Amino acid sequence: MELFTHEYFMNEALKQAKFGFEEGEIPVGAVIVSNNRVIAKAYNQTEKLQDVTAHAEMLAITSAENTLGAKYLTDCKMYVTLEPCHMCAGALFWSQISELHFAASDEKRGYRELSPKALHPKTKVFSGTLAQESQKLLNDFFSKLRK
Amino acid sequence: MELFTHEYFMNEALKQAKFGFEEGEIPVGAVIVSNNRVIAKAYNQTEKLQDVTAHAEMLAITSAENTLGAKYLTDCKMYVTLEPCHMCAGALFWSQISELHFAASDEKRGYRELSPKALHPKTKVFSGTLAQESQKLLNDFFSKLRK
Numbered sequence: 001m002e003l004f005t006h007e008y009f010m011n012e013a014l015k016q017a018k019f020g021f022e023e024g025e026i027p028v029g030a031v032i033v034s035n036n037r038v039i040a041k042a043y044n045q046t047e048k049l050q051d052v053t054a055h056a057e058m059l060a061i062t063s064a065e066n067t068l069g070a071k072y073l074t075d076c077k078m079y080v081t082l083e084p085c086h087m088c089a090g091a092l093f094w095s096q097i098s099e100l101h102f103a104a105s106d107e108k109r110g111y112r113e114l115s116p117k118a119l120h121p122k123t124k125v126f127s128g129t130l131a132q133e134s135q136k137l138l139n140d141f142f143s144k145l146r147k
Numbered sequence: 148m149e150l151f152t153h154e155y156f157m158n159e160a161l162k163q164a165k166f167g168f169e170e171g172e173i174p175v176g177a178v179i180v181s182n183n184r185v186i187a188k189a190y191n192q193t194e195k196l197q198d199v200t201a202h203a204e205m206l207a208i209t210s211a212e213n214t215l216g217a218k219y220l221t222d223c224k225m226y227v228t229l230e231p232c233h234m235c236a237g238a239l240f241w242s243q244i245s246e247l248h249f250a251a252s253d254e255k256r257g258y259r260e261l262s263p264k265a266l267h268p269k270t271k272v273f274s275g276t277l278a279q280e281s282q283k284l285l286n287d288f289f290s291k292l293r294k
Contacts (some may be wrong), residue, residue: 050218051209052241053200062198071197086265088238094199094234115261118233 004036006079008107009132010103013079016043016056019139023048027137030056030080032064032073040064041074056080057088061095073097074122081134083110089118101126103134131132151236153226157250157277163190163203164284170195173286174284175261177203179211179220179244184291186223203227204235208242220244221269229282230257230274236265248273250281 009031016029020043032040042059046052057080065071077099082101084092089111092100100123111118119125156178163176169189169259179187191205193199204227212218224246231239231249236258239247242258247270 003270031158046218050216051212052218053205053238058200062200065198069197071193071199085237085241086262087234087241090232090234090237091200094193094232114265115233 006101006126006129009033009077009079010081012038012041013056013081013103014130014133014137016041017081017134020044020056021137025058027141028056028080028082030063031081032060032076033058033077034064034068034075039067054067054085055085057084058086058091061091065095070072072096077101079129081130082106082138083112086111086114086118087110092123093118093120096120097123099124099126101129103127103129103131104138105131112147153273153276156180156185156224156269157228157248157281159185159188160203160228161277161280161284163230164281167203168288169212169286175203175227175229176213176289177207177225179207179216180224180226181211181220181222185192186214189206200234202232202235203261204231204239208238209291212242218242224248226279229253230259230284232256233258233261233265239270240265240267244270246271247275248278250275251285252278263279 012031013029017027021027025044027040029043040060040063044056045054079101081103083106157179160176164174168174170252172191176190187207187210191203192201226248228250242275
C-alpha cells in the first residue's frame with residue numbers, strides 16, 4: 001500500500017491554496033517534498049506582502065532551501081495547484097528540482113506559453129492531479145472578486 | 148546640468164556588485180530608482196542565503212515594494228549590472244516596472260535567450276551603460292574562483 005500518492009501531496013498544496021483563498025489572495029498553494037516528507041509549504045501572499053515575488057512557489061523554494069541548508073533541490077518534488085509562471089519556472093530552474101507536479105494549467109501566464117524550456121532539463125514535469133479542484137477554487141475566487 | 152545620469156545610477160548598481168564580489172558572491176548589483184532617488188539597492192546573495200531566489204534584482208524588487216508599500220513599480224527604473232535571468236525578468240514583468248537598464252549582456256542565462264517577451268510590454272529596455280566595468284568584475288570573479 002502506497003501511503004504517499006501524488007494526490008496526497010497535491011491535496012496538501014490545495015490546502016495551502018485554500019488558506020490563501022480565505023485571506024483574499026489568488027488561491028495558489030505549493031508544497032515541496034523530500035523523501036516522502038513535506039519540507040516546505042506556502043501559499044500566494046502577493047497582496048498581504050504587497051510583493052510580486054511572493055508567489056507560493058517562490059516562498060516554498062526559499063523555505064525548503066532554508067530547511068535543507070542547501071540551494072539545490074535535486075532530490076525534491078514540488079506540488080503546486082497551478083502551472084507556474086515564468087518567474088517561478090526560473091526559480092525552479094536554478095534549484096534544479098527533480099520533479100514538478102502542477103494541477104491546473106495556466107493558458108495565459110503559465111511558463112509553457114512563454115517557453116517550455118524555462119525549466120531545467122533534469123526536471124520531470126507532471127500535470128493534471130486535482131486539476132479540477134484547483135481550477136474550481138480559482139474560479140470561485142475570481143467570481144467572488146467580480147461581485 | 149543633469150546631476151543624475153544613467154551612468155550615475157548604474158555606478159550605484161556596480162558598487163553593490165562590488166560588495167557581492169567581496170563576499171564571494173557572483174558579483175551582480177541592482178538599484179531601483181523612483182523620481183531620481185535610489186529607493187532600493189541589493190546584490191546577489193545566493194551563496195550567503197543558500198537561496199536561488201536571492202538574485203540582486205529579486206531582493207531589490209521586494210525592497211522597493213516594501214519602501215513604496217505597493218506591489219507595482221510603474222514609475223520606477225531598475226539599473227542592474229548584468230542582463231536579468233528569466234526568473235528576474237518574470238518578477239520585473241509582474242512589477243510592471245517602467246524602465247530596465249542593464250550593463251553587461253548574458254548570452255547564456257539572460258532572459259532574451261529564452262524569450263525577449265519575458266518582460267512587460269510597457270517596460271522600456273536599455274543596455275550597455277558601464278557594460279565593460281560590469282563584465283570585468285564578473286571575469287575577475289570567475290578567474291579568481293578557478294584558481
